[in-house]
Amino acid sequence: MKKSARTLLLASALVAVALPxxxxxxxxxxxxxxxxxxxxxxxxxxxxxxxHNVTIEVVTxxxxxxxAQLRAQKDNPxxxxxxxxxxxxxxxAAEGLLVPIQPSELTNYDQLYPIAVEGIEKGHGPVYSxxxxxxxxxxxxxxxxxxxxxxxxxxxxxxxxxxxxxxNTYGLLTLLMxxxxxxxxxxxxxxxxxxxxxxxxxxxxxxxxSPELQTAFAQGSTNFAAYAADYAHTxxxxxxxxxxxxxxxxxxxxxxxANVVAxxxxxxxxxxxVDFSLRAEAQAGWAEAxxxxxxxxxxxxxxDMTAGMVYGQEAIDRVVRFDPEKVNAERAAWTDxxxxxxxx
Numbered sequence: 001m002k003k004s005a006r007t008l009l010l011a012s013a014l015v016a017v018a019l020p021x022x023x024x025x026x027x028x029x030x031x032x033x034x035x036x037x038x039x040x041x042x043x044x045x046x047x048x049x050x051x052h053n054v055t056i057e058v059v060t061x062x063x064x065x066x067x068a069q070l071r072a073q074k075d076n077p078x079x080x081x082x083x084x085x086x087x088x089x090x091x092x093a094a095e096g097l098l099v100p101i102q103p104s105e106l107t108n109y110d111q112l113y114p115i116a117v118e119g120i121e122k123g124h125g126p127v128y129s130x131x132x133x134x135x136x137x138x139x140x141x142x143x144x145x146x147x148x149x150x151x152x153x154x155x156x157x158x159x160x161x162x163x164x165x166x167x168n169t170y171g172l173l174t175l176l177m178x179x180x181x182x183x184x185x186x187x188x189x190x191x192x193x194x195x196x197x198x199x200x201x202x203x204x205x206x207x208x209x210s211p212e213l214q215t216a217f218a219q220g221s222t223n224f225a226a227y228a229a230d231y232a233h234t235x236x237x238x239x240x241x242x243x244x245x246x247x248x249x250x251x252x253x254x255x256x257x258a259n260v261v262a263x264x265x266x267x268x269x270x271x272x273x274v275d276f277s278l279r280a281e282a283q284a285g286w287a288e289a290x291x292x293x294x295x296x297x298x299x300x301x302x303x304d305m306t307a308g309m310v311y312g313q314e315a316i317d318r319v320v321r322f323d324p325e326k327v328n329a330e331r332a333a334w335t336d337x338x339x340x341x342x343x344x
Contacts, residue, residue, distance in 0.1 A: 025054045027266065027273055029081040033060040036290070043285040048276050054269065063088050070097045070261065077263045080270040085131070085256045086169060087324030092259065093123030094325075099260040101125065105271050108278040108296065113316050116255075116295035119324075125259030128277045129292040132251040132310045132319060133173040136232050138223035139241045146224065149181050149247045153195075155224055158202030162216055162225040165208040166338040172331070173252035174226040175338065176322050181249050186326045189334055193341045206342060210234070217242055232308050233291035244308040250318040251310055256292070287311075293319075 029045075031037040037060060045056050059079070061069065067088040070077065074097065082092075092098050100123040103109045109117065109126075116127035135146045146152075155161050164171035179185075179192025200206075205222065207213045210231055216222040217240050229251070232244035258274040260267060276282070283294035287301055293310040294301075301311060310319060 025052070025269070026057070027054060027080045027270060028057045028059065028078055029273070030059050030061040030066045030079060030083055032062055032083070032085070039286065039289045043282045043289075044273075044277050048273055051276075052269075052272070056273075067092055071095070074263075077261050079261045080264050080266060081273050082259050082261055083256060084125070084259065085254055087254070087328055089124045089257045089259050090119065090122075090324040091328055093119075097262055098123045098125065099262045099267055099270075101260060101271055101274065106275045106278065108275055108280075111280060111296045111298045112278065113295055113297050113313075115316065115319060115321060118321075125257040125274060126278060127255040127257050127295045128283065129256040129286050130253050130295055130310070130319065131256065132229045132246065132253040132293055133170045133177070133226060134229055134244055134246045134251045134310075136217075136225045136227050136235070136242050136244055138217065139243050141223040145243070145245055147245065147248055149177060149226075149249055151247075152199060152204075152224070152226065153202065155202075157223070158199075158204055160221070160223045161199060161202070161204040162207055162213060162222040162227075163196070163199060163204055164213070164225075164227060165206050165342075166335050168208055169254055170227050171206075172327070172334070173254065173322075175334070176327075177226075177249070177252045177320065180320070186323060186330065189337065193337055196338070197341055197344070200342065214238065214240075229293065229309055230291040236308075246310050246315060246318060248318075250320045252320045252322065253293075253310075255295075255321065 031040045045058065048054060049056055063084045063086045066082050070082065070092055089098065101120060112126065120126060137146055152161055163174055166172050166175060175192045175196060178195040179189045182191035182195050184191035207216060213225060213227060214235060217235055229244045232242050235242040258277045260270045260274060278296060280296045280298040283296045284299045284301060286292040287294055287309065288305060291309055310316065
C-alpha cells in the first residue's frame, strides 16, 4: 500500500540532518506570502527550527524584489537563504551573490531528478518544487480531453479559449512553448508570437492573473486555458469541474529554488536548511497542499492526488526548462514584442 503524503509528513519528525555546533543559531530567509508561506512554515521552517533549535526570521518578499535586495545589500547581506521562482538564481549566481553548494553537502542529492540540480555547479540553488504549465479544461464542456498544445487552435469555440498575458509567468511559458511547437527557439520567438496572434484572431481572450482566470471559468466565459497544473486544484477546490492535462509535447515549468547567500557567517546552517527543504516528506506536503510537482523522485503520492499533476519519471521527462539565462536576458524585449502583437 502506498504511503499518503500525510503519513510521510509525520515521518519527517524522525529525519534530521547532522550539524556540528554552530554559534549563531539564526537564519533570515524570504518566503512568498499568503497560503504559500503558511505551508512553507508548516512543512519546512517550523520543523527545522524545532529540530535544530534555530530561530528563523521570515521576510515576505517575492523573487524579483529579493534579487533587488541582494544587490542592494551586496556589501552587507542580510539574508541567509533566498527562494526564487523565476530563474533569478541564475543572475544572482553570476553576480557572486550566492554560495555554490556541492552535491556532497546535500544528503538528499541522490534523490533528486537531474533537472532539479542541473545548474548547481554554476551556483544555482537546487529545485525543491516545480510548477508546470499545461492545459486546463472544463470536463463538463470539453470531451474528449485535450492532449496537445495544438488543441488550443482547433477548439470549436475559439472565444472560450484563454491564455495568460506575458506579465504572468505562465504567459511567458505559454508563449515559449507555443514558439517551440511552431519551430521557433529562444533566438527567434516570432513563430510563438504568430501563434498568439492566431489564437486572438480565433477569438481567444487574455487574462493577467489567476483570479481573472477563476472568474472566467466560474462565469462560463472560458472552458479551455493554458495555465498552471496547481491552479486546476484551486479551481476544483472552489467547486469548478476543471482538470489539468500535460500535453504530449511537454510542459514548460518554473522552478522554485533554495539558495545560500554569500557573505554570511552561518553558511553551514543555511546549507542544512536548503537540504532540509529537499526532503521527500516536505515535497509530499507541497504536493498535497498546493499540487506542486516534486523534484524528489522518492516522493510517493496517492493516485487520486497525482491525476492532475506532473508526477513520476515519465512525466518529469516531459518537463521543458527553457534556458533561464537566455530568458532573463531577453524578457524585456519579448515583452515589447508581445505587447505589439496583442495591440494590433
